[in-house]
Amino acid sequence: MIELALVGDPVLDVVPVEDRAGARVFVDAHIAPLANEFERTATVPETVLDALSRAGLWAPFLPTDLGGRGVDMVTLGAIHEEVGRGCSSVRSLLTVHTMVAWVVNRWGTPDQRHHWVPRLADGSTLGAFCLTEPGAGSNAADIATVAEQTPDGWRLNGTKRWITNGRRADVFLVFARTGATIVGFLVPRSTPGLEVSAITEVLGTRGSMLAEVRLRDVALPDDALVGPRGFTAGMVLTSALDLGRFSVANGCVGLVQACLDASTSYALERRVGGTALWDLPLIRSKISDMVTDVRAARLLCTEAGRLKDAGDPATVMATWIAKYFASVAAARHASEAVQIHGANGFGPDHPVARLYRDAKVMEVIEGSNEIQRLTIADEALRGLAGSPS
Amino acid sequence: MTHTPATTDAVLGFISARYPRAELTADDDIFSVGYVNSLFAMELVMFLENTFGVVVPNDELRIDNFRTATAMTQLVARISAHPLSGVGS
Numbered sequence: 001m002i003e004l005a006l007v008g009d010p011v012l013d014v015v016p017v018e019d020r021a022g023a024r025v026f027v028d029a030h031i032a033p034l035a036n037e038f039e040r041t042a043t044v045p046e047t048v049l050d051a052l053s054r055a056g057l058w059a060p061f062l063p064t065d066l067g068g069r070g071v072d073m074v075t076l077g078a079i080h081e082e083v084g085r086g087c088s089s090v091r092s093l094l095t096v097h098t099m100v101a102w103v104v105n106r107w108g109t110p111d112q113r114h115h116w117v118p119r120l121a122d123g124s125t126l127g128a129f130c131l132t133e134p135g136a137g138s139n140a141a142d143i144a145t146v147a148e149q150t151p152d153g154w155r156l157n158g159t160k161r162w163i164t165n166g167r168r169a170d171v172f173l174v175f176a177r178t179g180a181t182i183v184g185f186l187v188p189r190s191t192p193g194l195e196v197s198a199i200t201e202v203l204g205t206r207g208s209m210l211a212e213v214r215l216r217d218v219a220l221p222d223d224a225l226v227g228p229r230g231f232t233a234g235m236v237l238t239s240a241l242d243l244g245r246f247s248v249a250n251g252c253v254g255l256v257q258a259c260l261d262a263s264t265s266y267a268l269e270r271r272v273g274g275t276a277l278w279d280l281p282l283i284r285s286k287i288s289d290m291v292t293d294v295r296a297a298r299l300l301c302t303e304a305g306r307l308k309d310a311g312d313p314a315t316v317m318a319t320w321i322a323k324y325f326a327s328v329a330a331a332r333h334a335s336e337a338v339q340i341h342g343a344n345g346f347g348p349d350h351p352v353a354r355l356y357r358d359a360k361v362m363e364v365i366e367g368s369n370e371i372q373r374l375t376i377a378d379e380a381l382r383g384l385a386g387s388p389s
Numbered sequence: 390m391t392h393t394p395a396t397t398d399a400v401l402g403f404i405s406a407r408y409p410r411a412e413l414t415a416d417d418d419i420f421s422v423g424y425v426n427s428l429f430a431m432e433l434v435m436f437l438e439n440t441f442g443v444v445v446p447n448d449e450l451r452i453d454n455f456r457t458a459t460a461m462t463q464l465v466a467r468i469s470a471h472p473l474s475g476v477g478s
Contacts (some may be wrong), residue, residue, distance in 0.1 A: 107447065232450035234427040236433065242431070311439035313403075313432035377426070381409055 010095065014054040019075055023082035026055050031352030032258075033085035036348050037357075038207030039357075042200040044090055053123030056174050057083070057094065059101035065111065066105070073298045074305035077250040081301070083253070085261075088358035089207030091254065095124075096164045100173045102128030103184060107236050109229035114296040116171070116186065116213065126287040128169030129240065130160040130187075130213055131137045140175070140182065140237065145215065147176035147183065156185065156193075156218040165209025169353035172216065173226070173240075181233040184240075185224045194216035204357035242316055245323045245366040246304055252326035252362050255355055256386035259337035260290040264352050266341055286336045293333065317379050324372040327362040350361040390422050395439065396465055415458040420470040430455070437461060443468040 007254060014030070016021050016221075027148025038044050052058060059083040060075050062068025076098075084091040101120040104112055119125035156176050166172075172187045172194070186193055199210040227236035248324040267277035277283045300322035307315035307361050334356040338345040363369045397415045405411060408424050419425055425433075433455060443465060451476055454464040 066394050109447075228447040228450040230450070231452040232430060232434070232455075235431050235450070238431045240426040311435060313435035313439065316428060316435075378407075381407075 006250050010239045012293050014051045016059055016078065017055045020078035020082055023079040027086035031090050032086035036351065036354055037088050038087055039354050040348065042206045044093060044207050044211060049123070049302070058097050058123040059121050062101060062105055062117055062121045067118035074302055074306035075248060077301050077305040080247045080250040081254040081298070084251030085258045085351060087207065089205045090094065091247070091251040092164045092205050092208040092329055095244055095251070096129040097127045098247055099129045099244045100171065102243050103173060103226055103236055103240045104186070106239065109223065112186070112223065112226065122145050125170040126168060128163050128165045128166060128172050129244070130172050130174040130378060131162050131237065132162045133159060134161050138371045143175060143177055144181065145174065145176040147178040147185065150219070152219065152220040154185065154220045156215045156220065160213040161214050162199065163211050166196055166209045167209035172213060175237055181230060182237055183229060183233045184226045185220055186226055187203050187224065191218055191371040192298060204361040217270065241366060246308070246317070246319045247360060249302045249304065249319065249323035249326045250329040253294060253301055255330040255359055255362070256290060256294040256333050256355055258351060259289065259355055260294055260332040263287055263337045263340045266350070283340060286340060290333045290336070296327050297322070300325055320372050320376055322369050323366060324369055324376060327369060330359040334371065393462065397458045399440060400461045407432070413458070418456050420452070420456060435463060440468065441465045456459040
């Protein structure tokens with residue numbers, strides 16, 4: 001049983017979040033104190049999902065004329081950082097919802113936008129992003145889910161795995177192969193042939209309500225397809241992953257900040273042989289590295305967000321770099337945070353074991369770090385041309 | 390803004406900044422030389438939209454419109470002449 005009473009009423013106490021400061025207050029009241037429980041139960045309860053809706057946190061970047069609040073990307077990143085500081089599972093829910101909402105708003109037809117965007121903006125419809133399969137992760141080109149055109153629209157067959165919020169989502173953005181391209185389809189949860197099974201045994205982000213989603217002869221109308229067909233259809237997927245990567249990068253900054261906060265508090269109170277951990281040089285060096293990396297990662301994320309707000313294509317590479325740096329930092333510092341806590345860090349009385357498990361996930365999702373290192377190397381070529389990097 | 394040689398030069402400049410080893414002319418097929426992947430396609434569309442103040446509608450996102458710098462110049466000119474063409478149309 002989750003002790004929501006400890007942190008106040010999750011509905012009545014919520015006010016709309018406008019910025020980092022508001023997100024911090026919300027997270028400290030409604031997410032961070034419950035994060036270990038989300039992990040233990042592998043669930044984020046409906047009361048918290050509703051609180052996220054009331055705070056306007058699901059997709060605040062959506063346009064005001066369709067129910068959003070027009071929040072810029074720098075602010076969105078800061079909000080996702082704060083949520084990531086509190087709980088990577090909750091941040092993951094925001095990430096995939098953000099990707100779905102962004103795709104519909106950017107690539108949808110006017111009818112699709114007017115139908116879906118207001119629902120996605122207020123959280124009355126939650127989205128899940130269905131790309132990964134048993135045989136395809138970062139190698140998205142290898143997906144086996146197929147979409148066949150029929151006289152009435154489309155028919156989908158395939159299996160998606162590790163689908164964040166798959167257990168709870170109301171609409172699934174499913175990517176499928178059609179001919180030589182990969183296209184996305186909006187599939188409501190109630191669509192016949194769509195089956196969801198929960199995945200609860202997982203290394204990290206256990207609260208993110210992961211699921212396997214099977215599609216068996218799922219019949220869809222023609223207007224379920226989102227975005228262009230042909231060679232640019234892949235841009236729908238690429239652009240969504242770019243935003244997902246941005247969210248994960250910011251979430252990793254929050255994760256490092258959580259490691260820093262927990263380690264600092266513990267080092268100040270824990271004594272060894274009459275000396276506070278805080279005064280031990282090797283502990284101070286670990287904390288110094290956390291302080292340095294969290295600031296560096298935050299700056300990289302802010303720059304990626306600034307470039308997104310400017311519509312500058314350099315944001316694509318900036319986001320890769322931010323995610324790579326921040327996820328490596330998260331994995332490193334989560335490990336060090338456990339080290340600082342010693343055996344006390346292994347259990348549920350501190351957040352660091354959860355942070356450690358969650359951090360490893362970040363080096364894999366939204367493009368593994370190996371893929372990122374291959375991609376970022378191209379930035380050296382841009383430097384040779386004398387362009388600002 | 391006119392969308393002729395200056396536009397073409399800007400497009401070529403963007404491509405060469407990204408791929409400095411490429412030696413492309415305005416009419417070279419950028420797909421045939423293997424420089425385009427999904428990431429670069431996204432950057433290319435963002436570049437056109439940001440630099441020339443247009444929004445490329447879905448029905449203009451065809452491979453032939455991005456095959457050469459000349460084709461992209463013509464695309465920008467066409468969209469600029471019909472600014473009501475919107476996203477997702």
